[in-house]
Amino acid sequence: ETGVTQTPRHLVMGMTNKKSLKCEQHLGHNAMYWYKQSAKKPLELMFVYSLEERVENNSVPSRFSPECPNSSHLFLHLHTLQPEDSALYLCASSLDRSSGNTIYFGEGSWLTVV
């Protein structure tokens, strides 16, 4: 069993749909993250949760709504997305938010908005 699991692995949705990405970590970590990876761009940090509290939101549009019900689970709720939101969405976790802690990534969810 991998440390950070994401579902679904692939998602195609229309611009008027509502869908959710799910992430679960089995590492006992206290910090969880959502990153966006688009072609030829660096990984973009979207949201950070520490002990279930959102501690960072990097100017992400409101059509992306995160939820962290406990320290092991993280969701990204999607609604009225745009085609330019098509990307690989990566969930990650780390022991805590200390700068020296390694971030471990899930396999990612490939999102296509049509």
Place this chain on the structure above:
Amino acid sequence: QKEVEQNSGPLSVPEGAIASLNCTYSDRGSQSFFWYRQYSGKSPELIMFIYSNGDKEDGRFTAQLNKASQYVSLLIRDSQPSDSATYLCAVNRGQKLVFGTGTRLLVSP
């Protein structure tokens, strides 16, 4: 200036050669440096981390850090075709980890 800069490549090396991947960063206060490997269509996986100036070796991989010059590099000895991937450099800025765009490495048999 980008916070973390990497040459996008591709860097092409023959099998058995040493691959040298470089990364520069802008924040002098950065203390933690990471190298991730990302195969096409996959998520990044940690290769190495380094916190102190100098070299850190792990098998065929050596990370080198020079804080005065603000660069970190990754050497891969005896490169194998299976090393072909994109290598991401990541540097902390405060509590945030900032990634470069990655260098694509191609190792030819």
